[in-house]
Amino acid sequence: MNTRSFILTGALLAAASPVALAESERFFSYPDTNADVMYFGNGKAETYDMAIKIHNPNLVGKKVKSVSVALFEDATVSNPQGWLSSELLLDSKKKNAPDIAVIEAEVSSGNVLTATFSEPYEIPEEGVYVGYSITIAKPLTFGDQNPNPVATCVNKDGAYIHSTRTNLKWTSLSQYDVASCMEVVVEGEFDDYSVGVLEVGTVRTDGQSNSVDVPLKICNMGATEINTLEISCAFGEDEPLLIPYTFTNPVSAKFCTERKFSVPVPSYAESAPLKIAVTKVNGEPNTLADSFATGKYVVMTFVPVLRPLMEEYTGLWCGWCPRGFVAMELMNEEYPDDFVCVSYHSGDVLEYISNFPNEPDGFPSSFMNRAVAADPYFGVGQSGFGIKDLWLDLKTQDCPADINVELAWAGDNFSKLVCRSNVRFVEDVNGDAYRVQYVLVGDGFKSQYVYREDGSINSRESVLLRQSNYYAGSAPYDDSPLWLPFVDGDSEVSDLIFNDVAMSLSEAQASLPEEVKANEVYEQEYELDYSQVGSLMQTGRNVIPESGHLRCIAILLTADGEFVNCNKSGYVELSSIRGIVGSENNVVSTEWFDLQGRKLSAPSKGMSIRIDHLSDGSSKAVKSMME
Numbered sequence: 001m002n003t004r005s006f007i008l009t010g011a012l013l014a015a016a017s018p019v020a021l022a023e024s025e026r027f028f029s030y031p032d033t034n035a036d037v038m039y040f041g042n043g044k045a046e047t048y049d050m051a052i053k054i055h056n057p058n059l060v061g062k063k064v065k066s067v068s069v070a071l072f073e074d075a076t077v078s079n080p081q082g083w084l085s086s087e088l089l090l091d092s093k094k095k096n097a098p099d100i101a102v103i104e105a106e107v108s109s110g111n112v113l114t115a116t117f118s119e120p121y122e123i124p125e126e127g128v129y130v131g132y133s134i135t136i137a138k139p140l141t142f143g144d145q146n147p148n149p150v151a152t153c154v155n156k157d158g159a160y161i162h163s164t165r166t167n168l169k170w171t172s173l174s175q176y177d178v179a180s181c182m183e184v185v186v187e188g189e190f191d192d193y194s195v196g197v198l199e200v201g202t203v204r205t206d207g208q209s210n211s212v213d214v215p216l217k218i219c220n221m222g223a224t225e226i227n228t229l230e231i232s233c234a235f236g237e238d239e240p241l242l243i244p245y246t247f248t249n250p251v252s253a254k255f256c257t258e259r260k261f262s263v264p265v266p267s268y269a270e271s272a273p274l275k276i277a278v279t280k281v282n283g284e285p286n287t288l289a290d291s292f293a294t295g296k297y298v299v300m301t302f303v304p305v306l307r308p309l310m311e312e313y314t315g316l317w318c319g320w321c322p323r324g325f326v327a328m329e330l331m332n333e334e335y336p337d338d339f340v341c342v343s344y345h346s347g348d349v350l351e352y353i354s355n356f357p358n359e360p361d362g363f364p365s366s367f368m369n370r371a372v373a374a375d376p377y378f379g380v381g382q383s384g385f386g387i388k389d390l391w392l393d394l395k396t397q398d399c400p401a402d403i404n405v406e407l408a409w410a411g412d413n414f415s416k417l418v419c420r421s422n423v424r425f426v427e428d429v430n431g432d433a434y435r436v437q438y439v440l441v442g443d444g445f446k447s448q449y450v451y452r453e454d455g456s457i458n459s460r461e462s463v464l465l466r467q468s469n470y471y472a473g474s475a476p477y478d479d480s481p482l483w484l485p486f487v488d489g490d491s492e493v494s495d496l497i498f499n500d501v502a503m504s505l506s507e508a509q510a511s512l513p514e515e516v517k518a519n520e521v522y523e524q525e526y527e528l529d530y531s532q533v534g535s536l537m538q539t540g541r542n543v544i545p546e547s548g549h550l551r552c553i554a555i556l557l558t559a560d561g562e563f564v565n566c567n568k569s570g571y572v573e574l575s576s577i578r579g580i581v582g583s584e585n586n587v588v589s590t591e592w593f594d595l596q597g598r599k600l601s602a603p604s605k606g607m608s609i610r611i612d613h614l615s616d617g618s619s620k621a622v623k624s625m626m627e
Helices: 320-333 386-394 480-488
Strands: 005-013 025-028 036-040 047-052 063-070 077-085 101-104 106-107 114-122 128-136 148-152 160-163 179-180 183-187 195-200 201-206 211-220 228-233 240-252 257-266 272-281 292-298 309-314 339-343 367-370 372-374 401-410 416-425 434-443 501-505 521-529 549-559 563-567 587-594 608-612 619-627
Touching: 047 179, 047 183, 063 077, 063 128, 063 148, 077 106, 077 114, 101 114, 114 128, 114 272, 160 372, 195 272, 201 211, 211 228, 211 272, 211 292, 228 257, 240 257, 320 386, 320 480, 339 434, 339 563, 367 386, 372 386, 401 434, 401 549, 401 563, 416 434, 416 549, 434 521
Parallel strands: 195 292, 201 292, 309 339, 339 501
Antiparallel strands: 005 036, 025 183, 036 148, 047 128, 047 160, 063 114, 063 183, 077 101, 077 128, 106 114, 148 179, 195 211, 211 257, 228 240, 228 272, 272 292, 309 367, 367 372, 401 416, 416 521, 434 501, 434 549, 549 563, 587 608, 608 619
16 A cells, blocks of 8 residues: 555544435444544546445435535545446446436535435445545645545445546555545434444453453444443353443444444353344434344463564665665564564565565555555554554454464475474364465575675676665654664665565465364474575575574464464574585586675685586585685
8 A cells, every 4th residue: 555645634534514414314424423534645637536335224215315525625626526326337438437327516615525416316225336526637736635535444335446547447445444534415214223233353361350341343323423322241141231331432423333342341251152232322222222243252271472464565676665674673673572574575686476465556565464554664644653553553453373483494405494383272263264374584685795806896796785765865754773874875775684575485374174172282384495495596696695594484364365363483594504506416617705705716714605606507605614
């Protein structure tokens, strides 16, 4: 994700439309009024088409009357439209092509776009897409860079975007956990007090506390702002407990507004299903009292350590990528045991693999836990060291299993690496539903200089890792000395040491038995032929010096590829490698260098580097001690 497309205002969501509603009308909107508002845009002169999907059984038969949205106040827009469509469609010229209705919209003071349909549209069982379109022309103002309001919200139907120059296909913004701030006026009959329970999270406890917090997700389907709830909580077959709950910030009265929160309930002695319903809303009976959701209450004998996974996408050619370099080094310093990260290089000599696990839409970028797209420094915001806040937040999420991993050399001539992992679950699970994936990463990548006899650098023979740098002369984002090579440097920065570089990525390995028992340890081995890792090791240009390190990262995934947990091994040294190129090759020539990379006419007393050029065109480098 290019998070520069989002501007976080820090404001809370407010009503977009000043329209007074009739008794039979309700606002429909996905984000809560307490959500943080951001503004999204591509910074180009183009037409934006934004949509949400209304697909709720409680709204079938009710009618869409209008749509409104408060655009960025300083944005200058033209050709505003509102529209309805059964699908998100494009015509032969890749332009938006709604198939139900398209009408001209008005933009009032405050830059509020409003479109009222001449004939309200009845919502069918399959739902309907409701959207608006605006055109941004040159020259661009500040507001034109990011005109479309979105707010924090988790819903797959909360925001879709298409634009005529950048987003050429309809794309969901739900991967960023945001939804459009557009509001839709819906006509029909609505109950005053109506709340549905959408989701009950899994509760894991060590059994030592008197109470636990149960994460819930509710949806307001009534016409009243929600201040209090009475919640029915049943463990297994026991009689339900009735628990009062008061919201510090009321849930807004917009239809289908969702809210996540946690309810404290008394602890239970043993693992059991957990059934939650809402019996009262603001002291009145809930008309959706039969709406409930079921979660799991698990009493654990051990508490897994959750380590969120950060995967960075970068390149030496990328002038903004130094902020990812700084962020990963800072996180490794502050959380050396629990911070797990992988740096995938693209388009440079450190690109060992190309089968990226995610699809970055720009550089630098990163993904947390294979799901949350984020800037590698700012996280999901636009300022501050937000990746740390995001990592800490993800670290508090539910985790069903521990995973550990170790890495060791094996085989003749240190040509093989073996990754050994073990997993332990807190409850019985189906082992077929899980996989383990392995990433080999290297630390200590730096330029390797080869000098001519006159002392100048032989660029052709050297491996030069020069990081492009757009931060020269700028103020650092924080007070870390890691910024100094960039803010005090030139447009390219040399002599950096790159760590956590991805060198090999396995397929997801399935080896757990079908019946996995709680608390039992299940082991797995994955063998890697190190001599086949990447192209650089076959050229003899030792980008990782012999004093570098390798480690393995083991990632526990579901069979569908969803992240569960991960861990990293200790280091293995590269200084002990001998003969990593196959013995069937013959040495055809030999060169000698000192430890500074200067070529020698003959080996000298002490430590030297010998590079053997082999008959298959490859080379190998080894240290040699001469008395």
